[in-house]
Amino acid sequence: MRKLLFILIAYFQIVNIVIGQEKATYYEKVENNTFRFFFDKNYFLSDKFCEFKSIERVVPLNPKTQKFDGIFKDFNNNGRLILEGVYINGIKEGPFKAYHPNGTLKWEANFVADIPKGELNHRYPSNQLAMTLLYTDSIIYIKDFWLPNGTQKIKDGEGTYSFSIPFEGYNQYGFDFYMAKGKIRNGKQDGNWQILGYNKGSKETLIALEKYQDGNLLIGNDYYFDNSYRRTKFGIIPYDTFFRAESLTFKACNFDDFSNFNMFTSVELTNALSRMDPEGFTEDRFEYQFKLNKSGTPSKINFIKLTSSDYINNVIKPLLSNISFYYPSLENGVPVADTLTVTGKIYTNSEGKLTVLPIIIRREKGQ
Incomplete structure (x- = not known):
């Protein structure tokens, strides 16, 4: 299956646009100013009855600004809690916690004025600590990193890194996942990095080589696609698309x-x-x-x-x-x-x- 590398979206307000489908149910009122929103796995609004609906969010809305305002909880289709936190008039504030489908903690972070600050810990589904990231005002540092078996590969920002990340949606490489491998110095990428694409159960294939100096991309060479020179920067840390929920962007059910x-x-x-x-x-x-x-x-x-x-x-x-x-x-x-x-x-x-x-x-x- 071919997929798209770019994570680019079109922003349409649900109150103004419905494309190519009957009237859909993207949300419903629970009580007072509290609503239940329906999303797909990538936090695009989805019709309540669409087969791609994966997440339900229960959250208060500010009646004047129509922004999330208060404690929210996200649940998967099995009713299991997968994310919780607090918005203050559309701004993320305080502790946020995400959970794996088995109920173990996935990551936890503290938000200040809509951005994470300080340490953010990611865990494997086994509850083994995966990495500790340090968020400053402008830079994300990789502080520590462990393999699933508990072997520590990065300590205090120094070591080697290899982590698997799923592609979101269609990409020209034809893979469901990619793995970034390289050195971390002072918490940032440095030297030569390999980007390997793969599907579950299949062999890894080189799709790009990158070169960094002190976290800055010097060369991005895309080999698998067409051997052309490209300054393509692949993300290397786990990301969560829940930020997209704030834009109330919808997709048709197809x-x-x-x-x-x-x-x-x-x-x-x-x-x-x-x-x-x-x-x-x-x-x-x-x-x-x-x-x-x-x-x-x-x-x-x-x-x-x-x-x-x-x-x-x-x-x-x-x-x-x-x-x-x-x-x-x-x-x-x-x-x-x-x-x-x-x-x-x-x-x-x-x-x-x-x-x-x-x-x-x-x-x-x-x-």
Whole structure:
């Protein structure tokens, strides 16, 4: 399964936009100013009855600002507590605790004025301490690090590091996880680092080499994708997407949105158009159609509509034609051949740059 490295999202207010679906239930009132919100595993708002709904948050809202305001608790689909903390009018304050699905502590941190301060401890599901991070105003230091068996590899900011992190959503590498390996000096990355991609049960594959000096990226060379020179910086510490809940960003209940595949197309097109002069262009749409086999390989696309700008069309047509993979359509959980219709909107954003958003994929045979 191919996935997207970029963790980029479009921010839409749920009160103003609903795309391509019937009225959805993203939240419901519990009592007074307390509400229950429904999210997928990456903290995008999800319909209460969507198969991708994974998290329920119970939290008070400030009636004037409509921001989280008070003690909140997040639960998984089994009703187990996975995160708790306090917001003061949308600002994270005080202790936050996250829990593994088995109930053991995952991490704990203290927030001051919306950012973590001091030491933050991460633990493995076994409750073995994994790492201690030190958060300052501008830098995150890796203070200590242990392997799952309890062997300490970094002490007081000195040692070697190797930690597995899941990719979020679709990425061009085709892996579910990546592992960063290298040296830590004074709590920061230093020297040569390897980035290895893998799926569970499969062999690790080199996808990038990086070189650091005192925590600063000097060279980022992406080998697995196309051998081009890239300044791509991979995160090396565990991250939690619960911050996204604060923006109340939703996704439609389909796998193309849930997997971030639609955003993959949007980002690629937006990057290609970013240096173009949008003078005279305000907004337009494009639409194309193609047949997709059950392996996810598309046939030659038929452009139903292109924009009014030949300049823009000459950029997006080859990019769209070169997309070599789409998620197959499913019937009763089995991949089937299908016909897909894809539409997109191109507009000039507030910074005067061309932006492609949203991308909507419609399948004749549904999901």
